């Protein structure tokens with residue numbers, strides 16, 4: 694590179710030294726310095742203002758560090774795409790190539806963890822589902838982490854299921870599900886205090902507490918009350934009565950329905966959410982269900 698005639702100021706040398714560089718001279722024009730990395734001895738051009746006012750870094754040293762971090766995390770650094778300062782491409786021991794954030798690889802290496810493989814993981818989820826008669830389709834319909842969309846091989850119905858539940862076969866098909874139609878169930882009414890927008894959720898479940906705690910995906914900070922739970926003789930009865938409630942609300946008071954785009958991902962459901970003002974009407978509907986299904990019969 695063409696040298697540039699000019700002095701190298703003492704304070705520049707001091708600033709460079711602070712970051713592990715020695716200044717060899719100036720080059721190109723008045724904006725550039727030639728540096729030598731004291732660690733890896735690589736000679737490199739750096740802008741004067743970076744050396745003087747910021748923290749110059751040696752890309753060769755970083756490259757070497759990334760290679761060893763990748764190894765420690767059970768992978769090989771394939772490339773460091775230019776134009777992407779944060780992500781590198783890595784080859785894993787399973788043979789798959791993944792794109793990972795350098796900082797995450799660094800954390801994994803420091804913590805003694807191996808990089809996980811998304812492809813192998815999804816393949817494992819697919820195998821786990823297959824055992825129970827389901828086919829893995831892909832991400833959950835609302836993109837929720839910890840859930841996937843599966844298709845029931847018996848009837849073709851697709852639904853989201855928590856990955857952990859699927860692994861244990863703890864899932865029944867919403868369309869043809871064996872077991873749940875004949876087992877005791879509940880119709881429930883939850884009051885969910887979404888910030889600035891408290892709503893009601895009317896539904897049925899064999900285990901309302903579980904539904905409340907795990908499946909609705911509510912933020913921990915959201916306060917929830919359970920104003921009402923009606924025991925039902927069977928899942929089939931619960932579904933029939935609950936569906937009739939929704940149908941009647943849709944017909945009589947569609948203004949009380951809260952649309953999905955209003956609560957979004959705050960509640961992991963597509964519908965069955967109502968405004969607080971619906972409380973009286975819903976309780977009236979539930980009273981009638983209770984009369985038809987007296988608890989002493991259950």
Ligand SMILES: [Zn+2]
Pocket residue numbers: 730731732733734735751752753754755
């Ligand atoms: Zn270096």
Ligand SMILES: [Zn+2]
Pocket residue numbers: 785787788789810811812813814
């Ligand atoms: Zn893999």
Ligand SMILES: [Zn+2]
Pocket residue numbers: 845847848849850866867868869870
């Ligand atoms: Zn099914």
